[in-house]
Amino acid sequence: MTDRYTKAVNSGFTKTLAKRLGLPRPAILRRYRAGDPLTVGPVLVVSDGASKADADAVAQTLLGWDLDVRRDPTDDVRWGAVVLVLTETARPADASEAVLSVGSVLRRLAGNGRVVTVSRAPADGDAPELAAARNAVDGFLRSLAKELRGGATGNGIVLTGGAAVDQTSVRATLRFFLSAKSAYVDGQLLPVGPADAEAPTSWDRPLEGKVAVVTGAARGIGAAIARTLARDGATVVCVDVPAAGEGLARTANAVGGTALQLDVTAEDAGQRILQHARERHGGLDVVVHNAGILRDKLLANMKPAQWDAVIAVNLAAQLRINEALLDAGLDGLHVVSLASTSGIAGNKGQTNYAFSKAGVIGHTRATAPLLGARGGTANAVAPGFIETDMTASIPFATRSVARLLPTLSQGGEPVDVAEAIAFLASPAAAGVNGQVLRVCGQHMVGQ
Structure with a gap:
């Protein structure tokens, strides 16, 4: 299901034909464009009784963003989003009324609408009933997300360590989930801790004045990351191997940044990145480990060179660069690494790739x-099936099936990965640390 297919089955004669033939009809996803409204309609905020004060605080945040906020479900509204606040729910039965209130408006949720839950994570020492109520939100949200249609998504904010709903990191996460920037993020629950930061001067340019490095920036997802970080205000250092020099220069010129030709597996890669950023731009605030390769083979057929190359580029290089950055003692550094759903659920013929990407998740949690x-922070983004030159080489039948597996019934675009990275790289997301955010359209595996 390419973008061309998606457009065809949503317009004109081919739309009618697709309906008659019962063909899959993935929705056209709403993606960010400057100047567009944050949501596609009014926002309903509901809660159980114990969570009312937190729901009031959430409503005030939304009103501050000039949104049309309602507290009572009505039949005459096409809802742009529903926010369900269950932060103080103490017993499973206490959530029933609020949950069913959400259910009563789902048929009036607009295309590309949003459902966001706000809850608290179970903690050591919780009574069994309280732990049950808190953990139950996880299964509820993931299941609800699979029921939504028309490009609508469901995601959850999970407060940890005493985090408050009105802190900047929680508000930044809420804004990301409500916005078109999260078009291909679905069925995910993101823990947010108490670490906080000042709100950005502009939510549209949260990286203003920051210096960011993106490896593997010559094309594909890396180029999309560079463009998105630059759009959000960052000065971008684009890194790639000398063989990709032409594409690297093109990306750097397009974003008004600088190019650094460098093999990330070099022993001194971290020092050279830091030196370039400091000498050319005065410092370093964000590092995005995007560089990666595939050498897919069944393990029985895999040669040592195929295994070793993937581990060297995808995992060992990140560890070595991070070590150099940690030794430099940088304050407020945000590192975002590219993992993969293959590193979470595994994939046939990708033992080397899955090993490397699971390793990325491991070092992210340890570095956080x-x-x-x-x-600073260290987080990872785990893409699912993303439409790139790399996935275009997959056989047509396999590629078509892969697009059908997510709840959103389509592959993602490089910009979807880039938007998640830009969010995690922003100072406003300081409370999100050591997490893995899946950008997979709620793929049926790795959830």
């Missing part, structure tokens, strides 16, 4: 507290 001690 080290950067957090200096006001």
